[in-house]
Amino acid sequence: MFKTNNVASRIFERQIRTPAPGTSVHSARRFYENLVPSFTIYDVECPDHSFFKFTDDGEDCDNNQELPPQAKRFESFFTQLYVKPLASCNELICKDFFLYMESNQYGIFATSTAQIQDARGTDGAILGVPSFEKITIHLLRLEDGFKLDEKVFHNDCVNLTHNMGAFLYDDLLAVVSLRYQTIHILQIRDSGNLVDVRAIGAYCREDDELFLNSSSQLAGNRGDLVDNGTNHDQPNSNNSFLSGIKQRLLSFIFREIWSEETDQTQRVQCLKKKFYFHFQDYVDLVILKVQFLDRHHLLIKFGSVDVGASRNTDQLPAFFAVYNMETTEIVAFYQNAADELYLLFERFCDHFQATSINSMYMNFISSHSNNIHALEQLKSMKNKATSVSQFVKKMLSSLPLNCQSMSPSPYFDQSLFRFDEKV
Template sequence: MFKTNNVTSRIFERQIRTPAPGTSVHSARRFYENLVPSFTIYDVECPDHSFFKFTDDGQYFVCFSRNRQDLIVYRPTWLSFSCKGEDCDNNQELPPQVKRFESFFTQLYVKPLASCNELICKDFFLYMESNQFGIFATSTAQIQDARGTDGAILGVPSFEKITIHLFRLEDGFKLDEKVFHNDCVNLTHNMGAFLYDDLLAVVSLRYQTIHILQIRDSGNLVDVRAIGAYCREDDELFINSSSQLAGNRGDLVDNGTNHDQPNSNNSFLSGIKQRLLSFIFREIWSEETDQTQRVQCLKKKFYFHFQDYVDLVILKVQFLDRHHLLIKFGSVDVGASRNTDQLPAFFAVYNMETTEIVAFYQNAADELYLLFERFCDHFHATSINSMYMNFISSHSNNIHALEQLKSMKNKATSISQFVKKMLSSLPLNCQSMSPSPYFDQSLFRFDEKV
């Protein structure tokens, strides 16, 4: 294949040769082989902000004020200076304005984001490419020893208020917000939220609920469904009407002496937990055909671990497509621990439309690891409208990344521990991978650890 380090020659080659159908973007990205950063400018005069990240299309640079109250957005001006000569790498005679931050970025606006008692979550930002919307979060101070309220699980800290903000990045106009009161959402590195097309999933750790929101083109955040205590939209209505009917019958018998009985909501397992237990039961039931062996198998694998399954909590969620969620279950200790490689965890694939669990794995399952190794791109769940996120290198679409993974696997002292370590990253954090050409392993070879 024709290749040269001369940009002019590559441009001429592009004029006289037509790339194969569907490969024009790949051909354009190959120009970055000739445009490699090779010079660093030190001691640049920068404003006193907390710099966060670029949007995937490179149009906006998102920053926050040091007091974590204001949103500051810049527009990159890109290439501003050039060097003429053979020894440009060592050329120190650059114009004075190169040392200034404003020479490379133009400030678009500064907008107040947090209220007086809230702070911006500086590790959280999601970008909706199709509408150029930005999703930010603010929260009050963490309450470590929060009182247990109805439906809340113990051992999870609480925040008096968590607010999800929807902004239009073009002009910084605030479109809508969603508020969670006395709740806990893990917003560090987008762990507690996942954006897929126009759907946003937010995980309430404290109340074990997956909130599915839809972002309309008009800029509204609309509640679609809440998965947790109930799975279908009419579950709560059905249970309340049933309990009300049972209460009316009780009044006829004891003339109202049963009003102090506990609420039926507290006496039942949550809807998602019942779906999970029934799936595990059916899987174990179908393993044996002999009735005696089936009962023994259920005793060992289901009833013996029944309380362990009941105690599982939802830790993390991601979209696999518009209808399926990958849900990570574990203990409260797993959610609070930094190193989760050695701790047991479980993964379930949940269909939101049928409200069924369709698959269930442990974090040491070889079957799930093989799926992750061969079909890693499906775990990224990139938007169908995104032309940038389709270029993320993975071991399922790039031979160099696959060789690197196999090398790590061969060096591992224990295959089971290696599988646990690889699966500990699931579900993947939303928009945690960069589509930059400099991270394209088809163009450049690099060590991810460095």
């Protein structure tokens, strides 16, 4: 293939040759092989702000404008469009949380009060998780900074660091409540409203709570008729029932172990070793993180409260479940040391980078499932690892992936450049 370091030659080659159908954008990106950063500006006068993310629409610029003589000034490259106060009273803005819709029409910000370490236990809250008196998710119109809507969580805990507790897919936003073990699914309407779609946790279907309450009332009424109001040892529904998502999880694990053996005796022994022996461990699992795989499926990470509080989670046990929101069923379950899940991640990494099918975003993200150079780098790391099982755990510790954590920049395209991700 024709290739030269001379930009003029490449432009001439582009004029006389037509790229193959569907490759014009990739051909255009190859010009970045000749347009690489070659100079670093130090000591730039910068305002006292925190910068976390840029939208992928870039900035309009005049191609005829040369580099300003005062290139060290921040204003040479950026123009302030507006200032919008978000935090109120005792709230602070979360400086490393920001999500934007692919249309670049709306942006999502967050504010919260100070963290309360020794939070008092309330109904439905799990122990060992800190609390925030108020967490607010703000929806802004990026064009002018107008605040359209907000979603408030009271006495709750959402991990907002680097968007870990929230995942945006198309117009759907998933927010994980660590304290109350609930996945809130919100929809961003075209009108600019944040609408509650469903809450997955204690209940999985919209009418689960109504059904359980009506059944409890019916059972209570029958007891009054039989015993004329005498006290029954009816278990409290708040304490006797596992959450809906935990019920689904335990049922799936039981059926998977049940189907491993056809002999009844072996089946019972297998259930004793793999299910009943670890039953309490499964019951104690908590939801740590979630991401969309598509509009109907969620990848949920389960672990202990200690995993959520620890910085180094590579060596700690964790589990991953694929959950169908429409059928409310668990369709797959893996441990973080499972070779099966690692092979799926290695071969189909792009499917874990959930983005809209209408977006060209993923066309420019290099991964070990779409780029031979990235795959060779991964295999080299795997061959150098002292323990394959520890390497698998380390690779799977990044799941579920953080939303909008990958950049489509040509300088990160491993078809064009070779680089070390660590530096």
